[in-house]
Amino acid sequence: MSEPKPRILYCRCAFAQTVPKATKDEVLDQLCESGESFDTVSDLCEMSARKDPRITELLEGDEPVQIVACYHRAVKWLFHSAGVDFPEDRVEVLNMREESAEEICKKVLK
Amino acid sequence: MKNDTYPYQIILFEGNGATSLATERRREVTRTLLDKGYSVTRVTEDGGRNLSNPSGDIPVLILGDFEGNSPEVTSRETRIEIDTEDITGLDTETIITLVEQKRAGDGEGLNSPGEQGAWKPWFPVIDYDRCTNCMQCLSFCLFDVYGVDEEKQIQVQNNDNCKTNCPACSRVCPEVAIMFPKYSSGPINGAEVAETDVAREKMKVDITSLLGGDIYASLRTRSEKAKSRFSKERSPDKALNERKRCLTKLQQSGIIPAEVLAELDLESLPSPDEIQRKATEFAKMQAEADS
Numbered sequence: 001m002s003e004p005k006p007r008i009l010y011c012r013c014a015f016a017q018t019v020p021k022a023t024k025d026e027v028l029d030q031l032c033e034s035g036e037s038f039d040t041v042s043d044l045c046e047m048s049a050r051k052d053p054r055i056t057e058l059l060e061g062d063e064p065v066q067i068v069a070c071y072h073r074a075v076k077w078l079f080h081s082a083g084v085d086f087p088e089d090r091v092e093v094l095n096m097r098e099e100s101a102e103e104i105c106k107k108v109l110k
Numbered sequence: 111m112k113n114d115t116y117p118y119q120i121i122l123f124e125g126n127g128a129t130s131l132a133t134e135r136r137r138e139v140t141r142t143l144l145d146k147g148y149s150v151t152r153v154t155e156d157g158g159r160n161l162s163n164p165s166g167d168i169p170v171l172i173l174g175d176f177e178g179n180s181p182e183v184t185s186r187e188t189r190i191e192i193d194t195e196d197i198t199g200l201d202t203e204t205i206i207t208l209v210e211q212k213r214a215g216d217g218e219g220l221n222s223p224g225e226q227g228a229w230k231p232w233f234p235v236i237d238y239d240r241c242t243n244c245m246q247c248l249s250f251c252l253f254d255v256y257g258v259d260e261e262k263q264i265q266v267q268n269n270d271n272c273k274t275n276c277p278a279c280s281r282v283c284p285e286v287a288i289m290f291p292k293y294s295s296g297p298i299n300g301a302e303v304a305e306t307d308v309a310r311e312k313m314k315v316d317i318t319s320l321l322g323g324d325i326y327a328s329l330r331t332r333s334e335k336a337k338s339r340f341s342k343e344r345s346p347d348k349a350l351n352e353r354k355r356c357l358t359k360l361q362q363s364g365i366i367p368a369e370v371l372a373e374l375d376l377e378s379l380p381s382p383d384e385i386q387r388k389a390t391e392f393a394k395m396q397a398e399a400d401s
Contacts, residue, residue: 012144014223015230016292018299025141032137032152040140041149042117045231045291046221049269052116054149054168074291074300077235081266097299 004063006092008038008108011069015043019070019096026101027068027108034109044069048082055082064090066108070097117220118171118213122152127181128174129198130154138202139173143209147222171212173197173205232292233269234279240287240303247279247288255279262395276370 010031013019031038039058041047047055059065059079069075072093079086094104120143124130131139136152143150169191174180176196193212197205213220221229234247234255243264248256256279257267277298280288286303293299297307 013292014145014147015228018292018294028141028144029137032140033133035154037152037154039149039151040144042144042147042223043231045233046147046229047149048235049231049233050116050221054116054119070291071296071300071302073237073302074235074289077237077289077300078291080238081235098301 006064006066006108008036009058009065009067009069010038010040011044011067012040012042013045013070013096015046023096023099023101023104027096027104030101030105030109036109044075044078048078051082055079056084059084059087059091062090064092066092066094068094068096068104068108070095116168117146117148117222118169118209120148120150120209121170121172122150123172123174124152124154126155127179128176131175135202139205142202142206145223146206146210147220148209169193171195171209173209229270230274230292232274232290233272234266235289235291235300236264236266237287237289240285242285242287244284246282246284250282251279258395273370276367278367278370 008031010028012024012028028040031040041054041058044055046052067075072095075093076086076088092107094107096104122131122136122140124136140150140152170193172181172192172194174194174196175198176194177198178196180194180196182194195208195212197208200208241264243262245264248258248264253268253271253273255266255268255272256264259265277290277293280286280290280293280298286297286307288298289300290298291300295301297303
């Protein structure tokens, strides 16, 4: 049996210019060009700060999730800060601050 | 200031019953909505995330090229507001206007990136894999950002008290356990912590020495000595001057960025009484933990 396709979650980091704009634009463009379903959020930090109820849903279920955002450590504890357990075993974090759009899209849109 | 008003959950529906959007239009709509603070889910023929249990009070808006046949969507959760909008033939600008009109009833409380007065989500995030609960951050922060939970575990309690672009508490954390994800460089931004980072933090100024030894013992001693004097000399101006001197010391130390200090409204900082109360509570808590 084939492994389930990971769900894709993209963070726009819209409240700051910390993620290189070219990278986040390119990743979003490629997601939009693909035939994939995906979730996007305007800013995970903002959702975490407000304890937005939707942040709980983002990691619900048993399926693998690929989060395209920033550093793994930051993403993990942002979810924790919002009261959401971070299931390390099925979540992969791709870091737009360090990796290129090409590297990320290769992993996400395989 | 952050608030509890949530923007619409937008679903860009391209599954059965809707025509796929042209790539350029999909890209523009998605990007523009994200940059205005909305979350957008794209659902294709393959189906998307299971949205059968969307969050209680957050309205959902489904956009799609339904070509005049907008589906009727119902929810088992009757209190959830789900709207559909046929966007066939509409350009991006018109779609955004339509969404903005929909949310107009939500009031002006929405926090939108780039808008004047928007709250930048700048606040400390604790890495509990590293945190040793030493309370340096709680002692250090002047703005009551930190507190403890019922199990006396340090936590961020008032994240919107945090001063934008000030990562000072992170700099004094001896375990490099405090992150500001929107900070420019590591490890404060969440990058993995190297051993050299830990060593460097240990060499940094100890806040207690910066403020003149054991600040809590000093406060207690000073409080006892000054009780009678304080009743005669009680002076908010003196207290304020003391605070200013303390802040000058911090400024000289380079721990708090000068631009953050410059923006401080010194009058709005916790009063000497509040600081005294906090110190007493903390000392009591430490004593309990030590016993």
